[in-house]
Amino acid sequence: MAIKPVFVSTYPPRECxxxxxxxxxxNAIEKYNDVRRCYIVALxxxxxxxxxxxxxxxxxxxxxxxxKAANLINxxxxxVVVIEHEYGIFGGEDGDYIIPFVKLIKKPIxxxxxxxxxxxxxxxxxxxxxxADASFKVITMAKTTKDILMEVYDxxxxxxxxxxxxxxxxxxxxxxxxxxKYGLKGRKVISTFGLISPxxxxxxxxxxxxxxxxxxxxxxxLILGQTHPNIKRIKGEEYRExxxxxxxxxxxxxxxxxxxxxxxxxxxxxxxxxxxxxxxxYIGREQAVSGTLAYAIGSGKAIxxxxxxxxxxxLSDGRGVLVEFEDAQSIADGxxxxxxDESLRKEIERKTLEIGKEMYWHNVAKRMIDIFYDVVxxxxxxxxxx
Numbered sequence: 001m002a003i004k005p006v007f008v009s010t011y012p013p014r015e016c017x018x019x020x021x022x023x024x025x026x027n028a029i030e031k032y033n034d035v036r037r038c039y040i041v042a043l044x045x046x047x048x049x050x051x052x053x054x055x056x057x058x059x060x061x062x063x064x065x066x067x068k069a070a071n072l073i074n075x076x077x078x079x080v081v082v083i084e085h086e087y088g089i090f091g092g093e094d095g096d097y098i099i100p101f102v103k104l105i106k107k108p109i110x111x112x113x114x115x116x117x118x119x120x121x122x123x124x125x126x127x128x129x130x131x132a133d134a135s136f137k138v139i140t141m142a143k144t145t146k147d148i149l150m151e152v153y154d155x156x157x158x159x160x161x162x163x164x165x166x167x168x169x170x171x172x173x174x175x176x177x178x179x180x181k182y183g184l185k186g187r188k189v190i191s192t193f194g195l196i197s198p199x200x201x202x203x204x205x206x207x208x209x210x211x212x213x214x215x216x217x218x219x220x221x222l223i224l225g226q227t228h229p230n231i232k233r234i235k236g237e238e239y240r241e242x243x244x245x246x247x248x249x250x251x252x253x254x255x256x257x258x259x260x261x262x263x264x265x266x267x268x269x270x271x272x273x274x275x276x277x278x279x280x281x282y283i284g285r286e287q288a289v290s291g292t293l294a295y296a297i298g299s300g301k302a303i304x305x306x307x308x309x310x311x312x313x314x315l316s317d318g319r320g321v322l323v324e325f326e327d328a329q330s331i332a333d334g335x336x337x338x339x340x341d342e343s344l345r346k347e348i349e350r351k352t353l354e355i356g357k358e359m360y361w362h363n364v365a366k367r368m369i370d371i372f373y374d375v376v377x378x379x380x381x382x383x384x385x386x
Contacts, residue, residue: 003372005029006039006055006073008101009084013048015195015229015262017291018084018114024166026053028365035369039078041069043089061091063100070104080372083111085131087124088230094123102134108379110371111135112163116145116288118152118309129153136375141165141289142313148288161371165289166364167298167356170269178274188216188339190304191275193224193268194292197231198239201281201306206246206256207328208281212335213255219339221279224259224271272299276345277338280305283326287311298360300353302345304334319351 007026010019026038040054050057056072058065073081083098091097102109111131117124132138132155139161140146146162149155172178179185190212192205202223209221226232227240240258247256263271272278278296280303287308294314296303303320305311315322321337324330338345 002034002036003079003376004036004077005080005082005372006041006078007082007084008041009043010089011040011042011050011054014044018086018089021291022084024361028166028361029368032365032369060089063091063097066097066101067104070101074106078107079376081105081107081109083109084114085111086114094127096127099127099130102131108375109135110137110139110375112139114289116140116148117286118148136378137161137371139163142310144309144313145288163367164359164364165291165294166361167295167359168265168269169360172269172273175274178270182274184220184274186218188219189222189275190219190277190279190335191222191224191271192279193263193271195225195228196240197228199282199284201283201326202243203246204326204328204331205279205281206243208331208335209252209255210250211332215336216339219255221256222259222271224263226260226262268295272296272301275301277335278303280311281331282306282308284308294359297352298356300349300356302338302348318348320348
């Protein structure tokens, strides 16, 4: 039997990490014969022109749209509903429009939690708990967050599945060839990519580069990506301008470069391939998953990161260097340690790639399809939602 899933998520061309995640996941799933086709109920703030997978476009702030989408799903031959959950992509207080939506759905639900907070507000706790109760299975991307789901939210272990954040696999040119292609020949390259926002802690990375360049004047830090559209809508380019002013004040124009564009997947993978070190200086301690860190792991990078939840787990057992939050000196020390010790850097790259191979999208897609079958089977047998 071929399964027909619908994903409730943001979706390209909306510029959002979860949108890209969902597109990558459905592309990988559709390569298997087990799935007839994936459909999308897209969550939007603005008008977008979507591809033909999108069967309904919810204006995330219009409650009536959620009712219409639920009715459409219920009247269809869809087998399973997959909700990609992040508080900020749904309407209402902390995204609470999702709760009456799932109550209306008459198909089995799987929910992937992209944020799992150890210390939620009462409203955040209520939303996650009700979503989990309405779901046949919940998915998280790390063991750490599975433990939080069980201990903080009292979700039964049998309901929780750990599925890695997927990453692409591409055949690419070697590091030095790509450095030459991008005008970086002879440079030691440190990079961070993704939509830019104050939570990324990039100011600490820039300050760290002031210390790094004293020992490695050829080092360059690439800040890759546009400002997050939600930040841009509210505050314009205030944060980016603050970062650019820091670079000028510290006279780091030769050691920090901004690539202000929404990167294609090929560009992301090439920049990762040419990087000597990948850096995530994020300041959000409870970040449960990071697509950018996952991509770097999938690319077998030597990684320096602050110890947010996802990084602690994924970089354990010698797969990276953890540094202090909001601490430029600690970040600089981590970068310098890897630049000075090539054998250590290569050993970390080897260990990172080992786990990275498990995260390729085709492996993640197969795991998700197995979960679809499990849920459909439970539903057929009259399984009740806990």
